[in-house]
Every structure is written in C-alpha cells, then in structure tokens.
Amino acid sequence: xKRRDVLVGLTGMSxxxxxxxxxxxxxxxxxxxxxxxxxxxxxxxxxxEGTVSARGxxxxxQRTQIAELKNPQPTATEATSADGSPVDSFGVWxxxxxxxxxxxxxxxxVNTHTALGVFAVxxxxxxxxxxxxxxxxxxxxxxxxxxGRQYSYALEPTVSYFIYNLGGGFQGDQQPGLPTPVPVVFDxxxxxEIVSITDESRSLYLQAPEPIPA
Numbered sequence: 428x429k430r431r432d433v434l435v436g437l438t439g440m441s442x443x444x445x446x447x448x449x450x451x452x453x454x455x456x457x458x459x460x461x462x463x464x465x466x467x468x469x470x471x472x473x474x475x476e477g478t479v480s481a482r483g484x485x486x487x488x489q490r491t492q493i494a495e496l497k498n499p500q501p502t503a504t505e506a507t508s509a510d511g512s513p514v515d516s517f518g519v520w521x522x523x524x525x526x527x528x529x530x531x532x533x534x535x536x537v538n539t540h541t542a543l544g545v546f547a548v549x550x551x552x553x554x555x556x557x558x559x560x561x562x563x564x565x566x567x568x569x570x571x572x573x574x575g576r577q578y579s580y581a582l583e584p585t586v587s588y589f590i591y592n593l594g595g596g597f598q599g600d601q602q603p604g605l606p607t608p609v610p611v612v613f614d615x616x617x618x619x620e621i622v623s624i625t626d627e628s629r630s631l632y633l634q635a636p637e638p639i640p641a
C-alpha cells in the first residue's frame with residue numbers, strides 16, 4: 428500500500444471519530460441556551476417577588492396611616508388653668524378637672540341616692556369662651572376607664588349634689604369669661620380605674636386625677 432493511501436485512510440477515520448462524538452443537530456448548544464433562559468427567568472421571578480413584597484410593605488404602612496387618621500388617639504393638652512390644672516376645650520367651653528371624690532350616697536334627707544357601684548363626683552371648672560351667656564352641657568361629659576369604655580353622668584344624683592352640697596340648684600347660664608365650678612356625678616363600678624374625662628364627641632380630653640374617698 429502506498430504512503431499516500433495510508434494517510435488518506437487515517438484522515439478518514441479521524442473524521443468519522445469526530446462525527447461520532449459530536450451530537451446530532453447541535454444539541455449541546457441548544458441545551459446550554461435553554462439553561463441560560465431558565466436562569467434568567469428565575470432571576471426575573473425573584474426580582475418580581477421582591478418588588479411585590481416591597482409594595483406589600485408600603486401598602487400595609489399606608490393602611491396603618493389611614494387607620495391612625497380615621498381614629499386619632501386623643502392626647503392631653505399642654506394648656507393649664509390658673510392653678511396649674513390641664514385645660515382642654517370643646518365647643519365654646521374651656522374645661523379643667525380639679526378633683527374626683529368617691530361617695531356611696533349623695534343627696535339629703537329628702538332626695539337620697541345610693542350608688543349601684545360608687546358615685547364619682549368630678550369637680551370641673553368651666554369657662555364660657557363664647558360671646559354670650561350659655562349653659563354648660565354636663566350631660567355630654569364622659570368618664571373613660573382603662574378598657575376604653577365610656578360612662579355617662581347620673582342626672583338625679585348630680586341635681587341632688589348641687590342642691591345639698593352647693594347650697595342651691597343649677598346656677599343657670601354661665602357668663603363669658605367667668606370660670607365656674609361644675610360638679611358632675613357618675614355611678615361607676617367600685618373597682619373601675621378612671622383614666623380620663625372626655626365628651627360624647629371625644630373632642631375633650633383630660634387625664635383624670637387620682638380619686639379621693641370621701
């Protein structure tokens with residue numbers, strides 16, 4: 428056999444070996460491209476999930492802000508009366524609380540009232556800031572306990588307290604600019620913790636002093 432024929436034969440065998448080792452149709456290249464696409468999609472999904480999470484946190488923060496705006500928590504006023512008691516306002520009234528005294532019974536020999544729990548007599552000082560006479564709406568005053576529950580005043584015990592403890596009935600209209608003492612009686616549970624004094628619309632807020640047993 429001639430040398431030229433031997434070289435041709437070896438070259439042919441090498442070519443066939445390479446062909447045998449090379450996958451048909453460029454499969455390796457296709458697989459590599461598919462894996463790159465999957466990795467890119469996974470990265471994009473992770474980015475989208477991070478965006479959704481960030482937006483969710485922002486939405487939750489906005490919901491919290493909206494709830495706080497809809498339900499503002501009252502805070503004690505920094506204004507004070509002549510004796511240093513905190514003062515707050517509702518309507519045309521400046522109001523301060525002087526003390527709270529606890530009684531089992533209020534009234535006199537004719538009109539005696541016994542508490543179902545205990546009477547809390549809240550001594551307020553009110554000032555009419557309007558331009559004319561007015562009657563302070565003690566019926567709107569509320570006591571608030573440590574659970575946020577509100578208690579309205581007791582009408583007849585309040586009238587009796589005015590009569591027998593202040594020497595007369597209601598004083599009628601309060602004149603503008605004149606501080607006036609106004610006791611308001613509440614019948615409350617014996618173990619109630621009085622936290623604050625407010626009004627029906629919750630525009631008034633005063634921290635309650637420690638009650639004093641009579």
